[in-house]
Amino acid sequence: MMMDSEGLENGIEELKLKEEKGNAHAQPQGQLQITTFSELVNDVNLHFQIIRFPKQIYVWIGYNSAKLGHMYAAASTRPNNMVSVTSILGGVSDNTGSGIAHRLGNYYHV
Incomplete structure (x- = not known):
């Protein structure tokens, strides 16, 4: 799947909006927050896991598989x-x- 930078930015903004609307599964753990969700983009399943620390962020994106x-x-x-x-x-x-x-x-x- 090829996506230009503008398409990627638009996709990220759409995902942010969906997360704010509550479509994401968020798990606050003290100062650690883990958010996981999946999205169908151009007939491809994308799986996301975002781990937020106070001054760090880890983003994992899986393509067709939720396997790390x-x-x-x-x-x-x-x-x-x-x-x-x-x-x-x-x-x-x-x-x-x-x-x-x-x-x-x-x-x-x-």
């Missing part, structure tokens, strides 16, 4: 605050996963 696969970490680096991405689970990185992590890192300014 690759996981990436994105963070701003000094001196110019560019976002760097690394694979922390799942072995060899792929362009799709690292690209999404990079975009989310830029979007949330982590």
Whole structure:
């Protein structure tokens, strides 16, 4: 499935609206909040798990399966605050996963 950056941003905004309307399953645990939901996009099931800590956010997106696969970490680096991405689970990185992590890192300014 190919999606341009504008389509991805629109999709994220739609998911935010649905989450606010209560379509998501949220589980607050002290300062930790876990949100899980699935969405059908272009006849493909996407599964999301968002884990929020006080100053961190982990986003996992599964394609056609809710099985946890690759996981990436994105963070701003000094001196110019560019976002760097690394694979922390799942072995060899792929362009799709690292690209999404990079975009989310830029979007949330982590």
